[in-house]
Amino acid sequence: MMLEGKVAVITGAGSGIGRATVLKFVREGARVVAAELDERRGEEVVREARESGGEAVFVRTDVSDFEQVEAAVERAVEEYGTLDVMFNNAGIGHYAPLLEHDPEHYDRVVRVNQYGVYHGILAAGRKMVALENPGVIINTASVYAFLASPGVIGYHASKGAVKMMTQAAALELAPHGIRVVAVAPGGVDTPIIQGYKEMGLGERLARGQMRRRLQTPEQIAGAVALLATDEADAINGSVVMTDDGYAEF
Numbered sequence: 001m002m003l004e005g006k007v008a009v010i011t012g013a014g015s016g017i018g019r020a021t022v023l024k025f026v027r028e029g030a031r032v033v034a035a036e037l038d039e040r041r042g043e044e045v046v047r048e049a050r051e052s053g054g055e056a057v058f059v060r061t062d063v064s065d066f067e068q069v070e071a072a073v074e075r076a077v078e079e080y081g082t083l084d085v086m087f088n089n090a091g092i093g094h095y096a097p098l099l100e101h102d103p104e105h106y107d108r109v110v111r112v113n114q115y116g117v118y119h120g121i122l123a124a125g126r127k128m129v130a131l132e133n134p135g136v137i138i139n140t141a142s143v144y145a146f147l148a149s150p151g152v153i154g155y156h157a158s159k160g161a162v163k164m165m166t167q168a169a170a171l172e173l174a175p176h177g178i179r180v181v182a183v184a185p186g187g188v189d190t191p192i193i194q195g196y197k198e199m200g201l202g203e204r205l206a207r208g209q210m211r212r213r214l215q216t217p218e219q220i221a222g223a224v225a226l227l228a229t230d231e232a233d234a235i236n237g238s239v240v241m242t243d244d245g246y247a248e249f
């Protein structure tokens with residue numbers, strides 16, 4: 001098992017990529033704190049994880065609130081004794097053409113996607129520096145940190161920030177032996193892309209992948225698990241493109 005003995009906090013754990021990562025991690029021997037805003041989804045994934053023989057607990061967490069993220073990190077140490085992996089994955093989308101934008105929506109996307117990752121880096125970094133074995137912080141960026149698309153300007157801003165925070169945090173935490181990396185998925189078949197589909201852009205998103213189909217959450221979870229292993233020790237400060245070679249066709 002590739003993650004035997006590891007302890008992880010996974011945010012946005014109740015759906016899509018987060019959910020697939022919880023289930024992958026427990027299958028690979030990790031113990032997981034499933035940090036999720038939606039109570040029903042959070043409890044459901046923990047139930048599934050336990051039914052598969054894994055160890056997991058749910059902590060209701062709004063990543064836009066630093067104290068709640070700190071509490072989820074604290075819970076990992078209380079429950080399982082350490083923190084090896086922090087997966088800052090929770091995110092939301094808001095789809096509207098720029099000129100129809102409501103600034104409040106921009107604000108919410110940035111609060112969750114950008115501040116949420118910042119909170120996770122800060123809470124996990126502070127905890128990990130005091131632990132015997134330094135861990136790894138993995139953030140979910142997006143191919144949209146690199147390529148522009150219509151209707152998601154706030155999302156672009158937040159994911160561009162995740163890309164640079166990954167590099168900046170890796171630099172500052174390196175003296176403590178902590179790695180910070182990110183994954184950048186392309187189009188993944190999860191509820192977050194529903195708004196995209198409603199704008200008639202679903203097809204375009206699927207075409208963007210070189211294999212011309214949306215990715216699965218399990219594909220991204222597999223890459224996250226690889227990055228969480230000690231075998232990935234040379235990978236630091238990088239945004240790893242987990243996007244099936246996404247390009248605009």
Ligand code: NAD
Binds near residue numbers: 012013016061089143
């Ligand atoms: P999803 O909607 O299936 O899952 C997101 C989860 O985050 C949900 O369970 C939701 O309840 C939770 N969440 C929302 N706000 C939260 C908050 N404030 N605090 C804690 N949890 C919260 O979407 P997904 O596709 O699995 O998205 C996961 C991450 O992957 C996001 O950061 C997203 O931006 C990123 N991503 C997704 C795609 C894609 O095409 N699906 C592509 C690139 C990047």
